[in-house]
Amino acid sequence: MFRQSKKRASSRKNFSVTDGEDGQLILGTSSASEKKLYDSIYASKLSFYELPPQGEITLDQFEVWAIDRLKILLEIESCVSRNKNMKEIEAIIKPHLQKTMPFNMDNLEAKKKDYYSHFILRLCFCRSQELREKFVRAETLLFKLRFNMLTSQDQIKFVQSLNLPSLQFISDEEKEKLKVQLYQTVSSQLQFQLNLHDETQREAYFKREKFIKLPFEDVIELVGNRQVFLRGGYAYLPQFQQLNLLASEFASKLTQDLIVTQRNLPQLNEDDRLLPILQHLSSGYTISDFQPDQYSKEDGDITANSVYSADIAQHYPLCVKNLFRGLRENHHLRYNGRQQLSLFLKGIGLSADEAMKFWTNAFTNGGHITVDKFNKDYRYNFRHNYGLEGTRIKYKPWDCRTILSKPRPARGEYHGCPYRDYNVEKLSNDLAQMNLTKTQISAVLDSCQKTEYTIACTQVFEYTHGSASSRASEDQTHIAHPNLYFERSRLLQKQQPSS
Amino acid sequence: MDESSREKNAIKTPSASDMQYYYQHMFPFKVIFNWLNHSPKAGRDIINREFAMAFRSGAYKRYNSFSSVQEFKTAIEKANPDRFEIGAIYNKAPKERDSLLKTEMKPLEKELVFDIDMDDYDTFRTCCSGAQVCEKCWKFITLAMVVVNTTLKEDFAYEDLIWVFSGRRGAHCWVSDRRARILNDLQRRNVLDYVNVVRDRNADKRLSLKRPYHPHLVRSLELLKPHFAKIILEEQNPWQDDNRAFETLLPSLHDKNLIEALKKYWTENPGRSSRDKWNDIDLVASKDVKVNKKQDYIIRLRECKADLIIATLYPKLDIEVTKQTIHLLKSPFCVHPSTGKVCVPIDANFSPDQAPRLMDLQKEMENNGNNINKTTLQPFINIFQEHVNKIMKHDMGTAKRERAEEAKTSLEF
């Protein structure tokens, strides 16, 4: 890779917290010593990220690596908000990991990328308690996912490398004495987490299982949902739940480190090259990776007429349905609405010619606007969006972030995002009409309440596409683009056996 | 019944001067001070402790703190609040808050607290309504105390806990073990979730708890079961009312056909008692179910009934109070502004009419030459004092152990 501007982004000044000496920095890094370092860090495949990174990276790498990791963390965050369980999250995240953050292989670049990107994001997310909690939650989940992807030998090797305070397994006598309670506690986990559906299987597993006894505070997240047996202030943790222990260790270490990083952050502000990047990363960055061209348009079945047909319209997200509703009622849309809809339609494959037909029709069929007036006042605008007029820029369909950043719709305007702009009643009504159940509706409203509009939208997508979208093979990532909503919905329908 | 009429006739709510008198002559400031301090010598736990005062006018003054018993007593006497509440121990004294940046004030510790209020039992309570209580419905609270105590002691190994009457129709539990005091919010939330089994108060859905029951639930069910027939089926008898039975009994059953059959039967035979209806469930079920599925069906039905016992009798906690370290809760020995009853420490033998009233206490004082030792309040103060002694002893033990630990580890290096 071409090193444009070399920057010791890794210098201990930025990352280290304990001393300001440059003494330990590996200067003039030979890739051999670098390789040795990262090989040793990743000897057991995973890392607790205990030492600050060393070596040099370019500004480009700095940004790209951080963004790649950030996307994964945001995707995880979205899964959590949508109440996905571990298995579902794994199915969603794994392909992403393989694509941008592969691990568990002998590749220096991949190791460095993992290590650096983690530390760069620490800088972005250490600034407030809220950001810290978010980061810790997502990183801890990522850690769990990766741990689960290791072979059991590697898992053991990793655990040994951590030097955790030695785990106290209970004696056979103690297990025998508590066997009724212990079995009551783990039986449903064996069934639902380890898929042992048969009672005798579960009993056999239980017989072999070892239990760790530790203060309940150490596995506090298993206490609330009664996943551990408690007695005398101790929790009895089955070994198959050990990962939770590691995860809570990971989380508490990271939380402490982030606080220290925050304290040391002012030093970093001197560096004016990094700051804008960090700012960009931590300020409401959302995932919208959507590339319209990623979906083929060869069918050519999107026309001025067909966009009204149920066959096509059933795939529109709520914002688009809302725009159509406004257009039909008023035979007109104000500027922002026109932009939002026309670029969306362009994105789903409505050609420039068909678009002119569509808009002329929609505006003139109410009788208020003549074709002449349309040609005079509006035609230019639509042609412009197709890059046929003026600066000839090819405008892209708006993603949800863009949509949400425009002024909110005033009376008689229809742009924006219904999950933000509708009142509770209207939204519940619309959702009920889409056949969502009461609980589903209240889950969506919850997300809206938390201002997580794209999550609400993704939930609606999942609820309305039911079993089809929960097939493990499907792409279930977060939806943050109306065109993605459309394309994915169509794709699912096409894959559906026609029966 | 007679309680409410007595309340109407005889109770005048305590006036400002009644409260003044109480703070001046009766409130056990020293006991409360030591209780919150966990040690006889004033330290951080009390000096940095937040108190809030609530006034008749509705005004609420937060961030008071006191560094000595004298200061504590003088300040309360002077402000003469209706009641005052106890909050967290901070890293700085709350009274200095104005001179600090808001972000500098950090809550560190507080007792773990639980709050149970009769309101939450109204779905199954028929003997009284609203703010009223009687001996019958107080049994809900007593049972709740037993279950929570058992859980906190056996599962979490907490020892230093005390229950305090809230002055009208509820009770507060204060856990003073050091290990409980230092819980952070996430930990509090989890302890709460562990203890709090019945989250939905409406009973219009099935509880459907996971099977097999977690040992905590197995034990709780064993504690509650013996009281179900008497309290629910006999005394409260909520399902004699057919509509109530449709709304809060039937939704707990697992089988649609059974629900329909029962609905029909009870519509044709209205007003059957709760006990009859409880038995009808089994009778109708055994008639209607095909033999080949019977075994399974009976098990499911028994599970539904177990869930129902939990739904009616399991402690119903006010979760907000427990969730956060910074949350405030009324101090023991305050006087309830509308009943005039003192918030005294209680156990499973208590019933609300045993709580001394400020009015009566004032008379007692008049008659015995202002000797508080001879009042009916004193025994409660003694109980509380004993509790405080126990806490101080435990805390001293822990402090010593910790110092010894430290000495040991520092030797190793």
Ligand code: SF4
């Ligand atoms: S979240 Fe995006 S796609 Fe969904 S309705 Fe809002 S703007 Fe449209």
Ligand SMILES: [Zn+2]
């Ligand atoms: Zn009553």
